[in-house]
Amino acid sequence: MADSTDIKWNFSSYTDKKGRTYIISYYNKWDSIKKQSRVAQRVHVGRLNSDTGEVSLGKTYLELHPEYTGCSVFYEDNRLVIRSAEEALSIRQEADIDLSWRCDCISFGLTYSLWEMAKRHGIISSLKSVFGEDGLDLLRLGIYELCSHSMAMHNYEDWLSMYYLPDAQPLSGQKISRLLATVTQEKIDDYFTLRHSRLTELHQQKKEYANKKGLYVPPMMMAMDSTSISTYSKTIDDAAFGHAKQDDFLKQVNLTLCVDYASGDVCYAYESEGSVNDMTIFPDILMRMRNMGMDLSDILVVTDRGYSSVMNVQKQINVQIKFLTGVKLTEDSVKAKIDRYKESLNNPVFMKGVLGVYARTGEVEKWSSTCEGYTIDHDVYLHLYHSGTLGEQENVNFMRDVQRLLDIQNNKLKTDRNLWQRYSKYIEQDKKTKTWYLKADAVEKACRYNGYFALRTNEISDPFDALVVYRERNIVEVAFKQFKVLNGGERLYATGSTYKGKIFIHLLAQTLRMMMCVTAAGHKAEGKVLPGESLEKAMIQLKKLQATKAPGIGSYITKEIPKKTRDLFDLFGIPYPKKHIKN
Template sequence: MALVYLKNKKNGITYVYESENYWDKAKQQSRSRRVCIGKLDPHTGELLPSKRLAEPEPARKPGPVPATETKRLYAGATYLLDAIGDKLGITADLKQCFPECDKQLLSIAFYLILEDHNPLMRFSKWALTHCHPYGKEIPSQRSSDFFASITEEARERFFRLQSRRRAEQEYWAYDTTTLSSYSESLKQVKYGKNKEHDLLPQLNLALLFGEQSNLPFYYRKLPGNITDVQTMKKLLADLDFFTYKKIKLVMDRGFYSEANVNAMYQHHLKFLIGVRVTLKYVQQELEAAKPQLHKWETFHPDHNLHAYSTTITWQYEQSRPYKKDVVKEERRAYLHLYFNKEKEADEANKLNRLLTKLKQELESGKRDPAHEKMYAKYFEVKATPKRGVSIKPKQEAIDAAASNNGYFALLSNEIKDPIQALSTYRNKDVIEKAFGNLKDRLNFRRMEVSSERSLDGKLFVEFVALIYLSYIKKVMQEKQLFQRYTLQGLLDELDVIECYERPGCEVQFGEITKRQMELYEALEVPPPTSL
């Protein structure tokens, strides 16, 4: 049964219908039945259920719900996650998007967070000893069915709700990573350029991350043979679909192309992107700016580098197929140039080692097919019957490559100050840490699923768990808790707190130490007294 959205042209209200297709034997054609289940809130996009379908909640006395059986469970860490979920709106958004299975989803996410590297087959054992939202075990054979039940529509609603809780003024870091797989049945698992040099086929994952909030709010999976630069067109289409406003993107130079920059101008986005210094227009500006980049007055001790900015004119082009023409305009952009002496030395050593390796391969006759372009670029190789192989370096090419050592560049259509641009760009390392959490902490480096729908569902649960982990790590860094705890150590410190359930009585927590109280307060969560 699918959902259909229809907008009333008179009052502007979008109504939501449940649509079911059936075969009409009398008319010998396919028909559909539609039942209105509510309407969309014009401001938040949330579904407002129809009053005739809303079931009245049974009246109950305010306060904690009495237990129905005797239990002693670990609850300190799950209490923390419950409080974070309420604070970030995760619990409310999941309940709205997954009304029938939100508690199961949260319980699996809590397990992935608290049980580092443990497979889901151990969830049942963990559930017997811990207080968690679902309150019951989920057998491993049922977890695959549960993942497959998570629909694309519900996921997109969750993305939309979470995005509205992020700061509109912050930049959104966008990047991709690779997830390897042994499965031969997943359609998007392909061989491609693996960022971790894994020889297995892979799936690519794209993630959007708020730089100030340090929280992810959108992801999508891609075929493993898709390059970074090819993903931009689909990202912009998704941003239009979710009706995000005041979008600001920060990306590394793997996403740079003239077409992508033109597309961001066309969609009226603010951006900050890394660019290669070998590009023609960058080289022209760099040659003119090099004297400034070696002066003391452009040195910034906090970042240990020289920085210089210049305003450039971007030659904007937009193809219009419906009019069969190309719009050409000039747009303002800011090119930020940097020089770092230590980076210059490191890159010089790297170039020297590369040239030595290439020469050894040529001399030994063991040429690497992947290095053929570099052989031709840096060496002149001649073979004669008498003298054998003669290898002569192309010094002009080597000098040209060395002339760029220590320099790098950023391009923006909003940020004018080079240090502000650098700080914003470097803050995007939160997305690299997020990828590390997803692969290592949440045990998703190798995908252990065999069906597309199970993969989609499991990836979404991992994403929800990633939001919690990102928040905890952010607060730990702000409160300097990493000086005393690892992430796992902090969770373990709270996980030993027990709660007691007795029939007819309120659930009570056990003793809480001073150190545990301080941790709750540092994480901005009120310490538990009773549930």
């Protein structure tokens, strides 16, 4: 068989009656009489090992193609491919893996994307450094929690049979419990120390590069948010009754996350007793991070009003932390400043149309700290804001609930206990007519500061710049809340020995989801957006991408990747998958 540049040789396979598979080579020639392409010549290549994809070349074919002599030749994508000795050994070993438990067609796109994202952000290397190979199983369980919307852990092996995760093996409920029990607070702290170090190093590199260009880089920004997780367990020490929006009959544990603005990565997490509120736990979190050796000197800590108190501001000043925090309007001094500057806060000159708010700096507050016997003064900016739209909505919501309570009382309907507790001070009953009516002074006082809010910071002097940074934390807050709703995060089914591991898996799942949210939000300016601006819709589209088990070998072949899926890979910075993927 003499090759010619004018002849294109193709390869194909066929299986005989005894189940043996052979590879043939052929080329087509145009039949001018029948007006169709027909096989002009067919040559036997060799026998295919269906378990590995390796071809045992025939003697005649080797004589015609001596370049294959002594080589490991495999049949892939309808062509012959030479593999190195190491690659050939790996393929043979892969073929020995039992994949009978896995479906022939599996969902590939979403789990592949999450795994690649964890790899790109160094999560896999951090997990392996702390937990060894068990760290990869913890990540797989985290991906399972995210993709399955928190199905029970004992369903993991059934779910895994239908989804791609590299080098994964089924884990029984008993094995999972043993794995979760190995997760200790010390290992969790070690993991987050690595994550924090990585993020601060990346920020420092960015800062050094910008300095060479004469550019300013703001501090690394870290949002702090928390949630409560209810539990039925009687063996969790930190479970306690606290302020619960639902399931107030259950004990709960609190979970606080510190999230990097730039990547959505969780750089620290703190689990605490359920009866302790955010404002109280905040100083302990800062001290734990510092005691673990985390450098907070060039980090801007952004918190909402739940963490706000004069004591917490003073604490951050004492330990020289940059901060931006929402301020509760329960502070009389803040309300006094709003009253003083109310005219400005309703003057279009003090409005930024893009943000839709009025703003001005109430004053530069003077705070002090003591270091080695010396008193140091610090400037802290108190920024005041007014949103007419927000104020109108708050008024509507307030009056809707108050008037609903009024209707219940006047129509002698069944009393809503929660409504009564919150709004009874705004209505009163006429002693003669027994009719309930609004207490005008109380209502006016309650609505007086609707639409007004304040931020306090020792870093950002411009009130509009401060608001932009504060609003960006909403990405984290929304992602946090959506995850809790969609993944059943409001309940913790675990024992005292495994709940640390269950929470850690929850954290890994939450981290991956927030990374996707933040990455997508970062590309909006380029016109790249999520389908329907919904992460859930994007995740469903990724799930549609499938891979099919290759005949007899331990690998899968990905199906054609639609443009919508390629766009999502580009949006999340995920490399396109190879045609052949291993277990």
